[in-house]
Amino acid sequence: MNEEIANAMLIKRARKEILRSLRLFYPSDINLRSLQVSVADIEEHHLKVDLSYLIDKGYVVWTNREPNQNWKDRNYRITAAGMERLDKIVVDPALEP
Numbered sequence: 001m002n003e004e005i006a007n008a009m010l011i012k013r014a015r016k017e018i019l020r021s022l023r024l025f026y027p028s029d030i031n032l033r034s035l036q037v038s039v040a041d042i043e044e045h046h047l048k049v050d051l052s053y054l055i056d057k058g059y060v061v062w063t064n065r066e067p068n069q070n071w072k073d074r075n076y077r078i079t080a081a082g083m084e085r086l087d088k089i090v091v092d093p094a095l096e097p
Contacts (some may be wrong), residue, residue, distance in 0.1 A: 010047050012095055014042050019059060019086050019095075022078035029077035031062040051076060057092070059085055 014091035022030060030038075039047065048071055054060040059082030063075045084090045 009097065011050070012097065014039070014046060014052060015095055016086070016095050018047070018050055018054060019078060019082050022060060022076060023083060024084055026078050026083065029075040032072050035076060043056065054082070057094070058082075 017039050018035070021035055024038070036044070036047065037094075042050070051060060053089075055062060059079055061077050061079055063077050078086075079092065085092055085095060
């Protein structure tokens with residue numbers, strides 16, 4: 001397996017792990033510190049990038065929006081679209097193995 005494929009698989013695994021962790025709290029939200037405990041093997045930089053990606057895709061929302069709020073102080077919640085993705089009702093090639 002080449003390095004690019006291995007890296008893509010790690011990214012997909014991390015994004016699905018984030019969604020699975022958020023699903024445990026649905027319909028409530030979770031603060032970043034609690035999420036970090038749930039996904040301890042994901043480095044902070046990658047967690048920030050993956051959360052931003054999942055928000056852009058509509059799978060996650062940032063629930064406590066305040067002007068100029070540091071991303072570490074935000075709360076996150078999985079959306080209905082994120083739940084459908086995890087339940088494989090909707091297929092997303094960016095998250096499939």
